[in-house]
Each structure stands twice: as C-alpha cells, then as structure tokens.
Amino acid sequence: xxxxxxxxxxxxxxxxxxxxxxxxxxxxxxxxxxxxxxxxxxxxxxxxxxxxxxxxxxxxxxxxxxxxxxxxxxxxxxxxxxxxxxxxxxxxxxxxxxxxxxxxxxxxxxxxxxxxxxxxxxxxxxxxxxxxxxxxxxxxxxxxxxxxxxxxxxxxxxxxxxxxxxxxxxxxxxxxxxxxxxxxxxxxxxxxxxxxxxxxxxxxxxxxxxxxxxxxxxxxxxxxxxxxxxxxxxxxxxxxxxxxxxxxxxxxxxxxxxxxxxxxxxxxxxxxxxxxxxxxxxxxxxxxxxxxxxxxxxxxxxxxxxxxxxxxxxxxxxxxxxxxxxxxxxxxxxxxxxxxxxxxxxxxxxxxxxxxxxxxxxxxxxxxxxxxxxxxxxxxxxxxxxxxxxxxxxxxxxxxxxxxxxxxxxxxxxxxxxxxxxxxxxxxx
Ligand code: SAH
Ligand code: SF4
Ligand code: F3S
Numbered sequence: 001x002x003x004x005x006x007x008x009x010x011x012x013x014x015x016x017x018x019x020x021x022x023x024x025x026x027x028x029x030x031x032x033x034x035x036x037x038x039x040x041x042x043x044x045x046x047x048x049x050x051x052x053x054x055x056x057x058x059x060x061x062x063x064x065x066x067x068x069x070x071x072x073x074x075x076x077x078x079x080x081x082x083x084x085x086x087x088x089x090x091x092x093x094x095x096x097x098x099x100x101x102x103x104x105x106x107x108x109x110x111x112x113x114x115x116x117x118x119x120x121x122x123x124x125x126x127x128x129x130x131x132x133x134x135x136x137x138x139x140x141x142x143x144x145x146x147x148x149x150x151x152x153x154x155x156x157x158x159x160x161x162x163x164x165x166x167x168x169x170x171x172x173x174x175x176x177x178x179x180x181x182x183x184x185x186x187x188x189x190x191x192x193x194x195x196x197x198x199x200x201x202x203x204x205x206x207x208x209x210x211x212x213x214x215x216x217x218x219x220x221x222x223x224x225x226x227x228x229x230x231x232x233x234x235x236x237x238x239x240x241x242x243x244x245x246x247x248x249x250x251x252x253x254x255x256x257x258x259x260x261x262x263x264x265x266x267x268x269x270x271x272x273x274x275x276x277x278x279x280x281x282x283x284x285x286x287x288x289x290x291x292x293x294x295x296x297x298x299x300x301x302x303x304x305x306x307x308x309x310x311x312x313x314x315x316x317x318x319x320x321x322x323x324x325x326x327x328x329x330x331x332x333x334x335x336x337x338x339x340x341x342x343x344x345x346x347x348x349x350x351x352x353x354x355x356x357x358x359x360x361x362x363x364x365x366x367x368x369x370x371x372x373x374x375x376x377x378x379x380x381x382x383x384x385x386x387x388x389x390x391x392x393x394x395x396x397x398x399x400x401x402x403x404x405x406x407x408x409x410x411x412x413x414x415x416x417x418x419x420x421x422x423x424x425x426x427x428x429x
Pocket of ligand 2 (some may be wrong): 156158163166
C-alpha cells in the first residue's frame with residue numbers, strides 16, 4: 001500500500017520512541033512520513049495523560065485535524081490517554097470522525113487494525129488490559145538524529161499517589177540483557193553516537209540476575225559513544241550506580257533524579273518512599289564521585305494538602321541542590337489515583353507557587369551557565385544550521401559554536417566563551 005503518514009506525539013521520551021515504532025510499522029508497509037497533516041493518508045495521535053493539559057491539547061488538535069484531513073484519510077488515536085477505557089469510550093462518542101481508537105498494549109498491532117478498517121470500513125475501538133505479546137520485535141523508524149532510544153523495561157510498579165502511568169503502562173517488565181546489547185551494537189554500527197536507555201525506573205532493572213549497574217557494565221563497548229538513561233527513581237538510586245558513572249568511559253556525566261517535592265510529609269503522601277535528607281545524601285554522594293555531574297529533576301507544586309511552608313521546603317531543596325535543569329509542573333488531578341481523593345488546592349495558589357519556583361530556578365540556571373565560561377567540554381553535535389553547530393556537553397548542557405570542520409555526529413572539544421541566560425556559546429579548542 002502506498003501513501004503518507006503523519007504522527008503527532010504527546011508526552012514523554014517513552015512515547016516519542018513508541019511513535020518511532022508505530023512509524024516503523026507503517027514504513028514497513030510502504031508508507032512514507034509527511035509533515036503536513038493535510039497530505040496524510042494515515043494520521044496518528046499518540047497521546048499522553050500524565051496531566052490534564054496533555055489531554056486538552058489532544059482534543060484541540062483533533063478539532064483542527066477534522067477540518068484539515070483529506071477525504072478517506074484514516075484517523076487513529078492511541079497511547080496512554082486512550083488506554084483508559086472511560087476516555088476511549090467518551091472520545092469515541094464525542095469524536096465520530098476518529099476511525100481507530102486503541103491503547104498502549106495493543107498498538108503494536110497497528111498494521112492489522114488499519115487492514116481491518118480498510119477492509120470493513122467499520123470503526124475500531126479496542127483497549128486491552130495488559131500486553132499479550134511483550135518484547136515482540138518491531139521495525140523502528142527512528143527520528144531522533146544522533147541519539148537512539150532503547151527500552152530496557154516497560155511499565156512501573158511504584159504507584160506514586162498522583163501518577164497515572166502505572167495504570168496505563170502496566171506492571172514493570174524488563175527486556176533480556178542480550179536483546180538490549182544487540183540493539184545497542186546494531187545502533188552503533190549504523191552510525192548512532194548516543195544511546196539513551198529508557199524505563200520509568202531504570203534503577204530497578206533486573207533480568208536473570210543482571211541489575212542496572214551490571215547492564216551498564218556490559219554496555220562498555222569498544223566504540224566511541226555516549227550512553228544515557230532515564231528515569232532514575234531516588235529510592236533505588238545506589239552508590240554503585242554513582243561509582244559506575246564515575247568509572248565509565250561511555251556514560252554521560254548527567255543524571256535526572258526527580259525529587260518531586262522538598263517536604264517529607266508531602267513526599268510520604270506522594271508515596272515516593274524517600275525523605276529529603278535521604279535524597280540530598282545521594283546527591284552529595286554522586287557529586288563527590290562525579291564532581292562535574294549535570295543534575296536535573298522534576299518538581300511538582302500544588303500537590304493536595306501542600307502548605308506554604310511545605311512549598312518553602314521545595315524551594316529550599318531546589319536552591320540547595322542547584323539543578324542544571326529543572327522540569328516544573330503544577331499538580332494535575334488524575335481520576336483513579338489516590339491523590340485525586342485528597343483535599344485539593346485552588347488554582348491561584350498553585351499558579352503563584354509555580355511562578356515563584358520558575359523564578360528561583362531561572363536564577364540558578366543562569367548562574368550555573370555563567371560558571372561554565374572558560375571551561376572545556378566534549379560536545380556531541382546534533383544539529384548544524386548556517387555554519388553553526390549545536391550539541392550537548394557530557395554534562396548535558398546545550399552549547400553552540402561556529403565551525404567549518406565539524407558536522408552532526410562529531411565529538412568536538414569546545415571551550416565555552418559566553419553564556420546568555422542558560423545558553424552557552426563556545427569555540428573549537
Ligand atoms: N517515571 C518518572 C517520570 C514519569 S512522569 C519518574 O518517576 O520520575 C514525568 C513527571 O511528570 C513526573 O516526574 C512528575 O513530576 C510529573 N507528573 C506525574 N504525574 C503528575 C500529575 N498528576 N500532575 C503533575 N505532574 C505530574
Ligand atoms: Fe509515575 Fe512514580 Fe512510576 Fe514515575 S515512578 S512513572 S512518577 S508512578
Ligand atoms: Fe509518558 Fe504520558 Fe504515558 S508521560 S508514559 S506518555 S502518560
């Protein structure tokens with residue numbers, strides 16, 4: 001079958017990678033990707049439901065796509081949002097122009113669903129409660145430049161009280177070590193310079209007795225490449241992992257360790273299973289072993305029952321750690337989660353808190369960027385535009401520099417010469 005597909009992705013890296021798998025299914029069937037939804041024969045919205053804003057976006061886009069899509073185009077909604085049966089049902093009712101609605105567990109059968117729809121012309125709404133064909137090899141149409149994503153596990157067992165992910169992605173499943181290693185080898189052979197291992201909680205990886213640190217050791221391959229991973233849950237982050245980062249010749253010196261909040265009562269209500277002191281101890285340990293480590297985190301404000309003092313604890317923690325990069329969210333109610341049943345804060349309070357947090361972090365990012373001036377880093381170039389190279393340091397800071405000699409995929413020694421807010425500029429050493 002010949003035609004074009006258009007995929008819109010919402011949500012996390014996990015979903016971005018899922019979209020690469022959906023694209024792989026379509027390209028193996030002869031479809032090519034296109035950038036304009038009005039050219040597409042197959043339109044896919046791969047959705048997220050981690051916050052209400054993600055869902056609102058999907059409904060907004062659906063309205064626009066309805067008027068832009070060409071006659072006969074097949075419109076598919078899949079992913080985390082439609083994995084929720086109630087959402088799939090209400091979407092089916094509200095948006096009669098959507099042809100196929102499937103969830104996360106059955107989206108690997110995308111090709112079969114499209115065939116069935118083409119054959120019968122009858123719309124399909126099908127959601128499964130669990131995966132029936134875990135780890136099945138699928139073609140992947142990668143879109144991420146020098147970086148390639150590799151799942152090491154799926155799902156999550158943690159049930160943080162605010163979070164919908166375990167309900168839409170199922171329980172934790174780890175991929176076999178050999179599959180992961182052979183994926184990474186193949187990717188390096190085909191020219192990728194960076195691999196990012198994906199899992200909701202990579203620190204609890206375990207397959208046939210090989211734990212996450214063991215897996216990382218096995219990925220110390222001879223080739224020159226950069227290895228990253230996300231996400232680490234602080235409760236499972238070990239000293240052994242910090243040592244691995246310090247000793248490794250391939251691991252980036254960066255760590256995403258989402259803290260969520262700085263107050264111990266709130267952390268307990270969130271079911272995070274660590275205290276702020278335990279968290280800070282781990283941060284100090286990794287900083288001691290890897291002094292140049294680039295640290296990032298997720299923080300939420302306005303969790304149910306969060307007081308002004310509780311929020312002050314979050315600000316204090318953020319100022320104490322000095323994150324290079326911080327992802328800040330307003331708590332969003334998710335039905336079916338325990339936090340949805342707790343007393344909620346008003347919108348204004350949440351908005352004021354996020355504004356204050358954003359301001360505090362802006363100053364931190366600015367001062368950390370200024371500290372980089374005069375220092376040298378190894379930059380992996382991921383983009384080149386009009387003679388200017390853009391890339392990331394081993395500590396995960398974004399740097400740009402002008403060069404005739406280097407191009408996408410090169411590792412370049414760069415000296416940072418200026419910082420403009422959080423943006424670094426440099427020159428080749
Ligand atoms: N598994 C990862 C991240 C999953 S979701 C982890 O545990 O860190 C990414 C981020 O979205 C979370 O870290 C959290 O900060 C945020 N998030 C999750 N549920 C949310 C909710 N209901 N409202 C607002 N932010 C939420
Ligand atoms: Fe959600 Fe917590 Fe699992 Fe992360 S660890 S996906 S925040 S339940
Ligand atoms: Fe990711 Fe959103 Fe699903 S954050 S796992 S796409 S709910």
